[in-house]
Amino acid sequence: MEHSVKQQFEDYIKLIEQKLDEFLPVKYPEEIWESMRYSVLAGGKRLRPMLCLETCRVLSGSYEQAIPTACAIEMLHTQSLIHDDLPCMDNDDYRRGKLTNHKKFSESTAVLAGDALLSFAPQIIIQKTPKTVSQDKILKVLEEFLVNAGAEKLIAGQIVDIDSEGKQIDKQTLNFIHENKTAALFKLSLRTGAILGGADEQIIEALTLFAEKLGLAFQIMDDILDVTSTLEELGKTPGKDALEEKATYVSLYGLDEAKKQVASLCSTACGILKKYDIESDVLTGVVESILERVC
Ligand code: GRG
Secondary structure (H helix, E strand, O other), X not given: OOHHHHHHHHHHHHHHHHHHHHHOOOOOOHHHHHHHHHHHOOOOOOHHHHHHHHHHHHHHOOXXXXXXXXXXXXXXXXXXXXXXXXXXXXXXOEEXXXXXXXXXXXXXXXXXXXXXXXXXXHXXXXXXXXXXXXXXXXXXXXXXXXXXXXXXXXXXXXXXXXXXXXXXXXXXXXXXXXXXXXXXHHHHHHHHHHHHOOOOHHHHHHHHHHHHHXXXXXXXHHHHHHHHOOHHHHOOOOOHHHHOOOOOHHHHHOHHHHHHHHHHHHHHHHHHHHHOOOOOHHHHHHHHXXXXXXX
């Protein structure tokens, strides 16, 4: 990745970490706030909030109006990770290179930390978005947030994923899982960034398509890295998909074909940006970073 793009990534990450810290105080009873902060501030690539901020910036020239939404999306993403790691779901001991929330605290605290993040996040959108942003935009952003967080998207993907464990599933089901589990949060990031950046319907739709391609490429990359990487590189336990007999893009298509799919999705994603004259080194940089990690 080019030095200046890397620098832009680092600047965004610094800003996001600072704002997450600021938006998440420690109140009484401290244990719940400490456990929310533990997982949210545990690191992570901050990809989704970065996509939200950059989309808003590229369309309107500034990203300030999207900071609370970007942080809320990272809180939602963290909630999904905390709950996904629980013994009743994926049962993981490590996340973001640290002990998972239930290992560090307790199972009940981890359930509550996820629940608390899920309701605290939209609160941040309402309370912290600058007053210059119209109520109409805030309402649209909240709708996007709530739809993607719930039974129509994230939870739909998660329950079909859980029900599919140990079973032979077809490619359509695998796509359903990941369009809802993974691509939904990318779509949420791009769409809310576009709404706050004042984009028209055509651009919102183009960015939605970009996010779909990016989200699937990201998931296939995650499946590939699960078989090719170490715990240190991943920050979580590798090889779990095969251990749990999970159908993945690698198990269904093979490693080479999965890599080809990532390359094809990334090329389509960049083509969409080009077609609509959306010039962003950060958006193309995210696509390239996926390609670099697998191909
Ligand atoms: C509602 C419990 C619940 C789950 C919804 C999103 C989800 C479904 C579960 C999270 C676990 C998971 C493996 C999701 C697939 C997407 C994915 C690869 C997430 C990891 O994202 P990264 O790599 O993580 O961006 P960091 O730590 O860098 O933020």
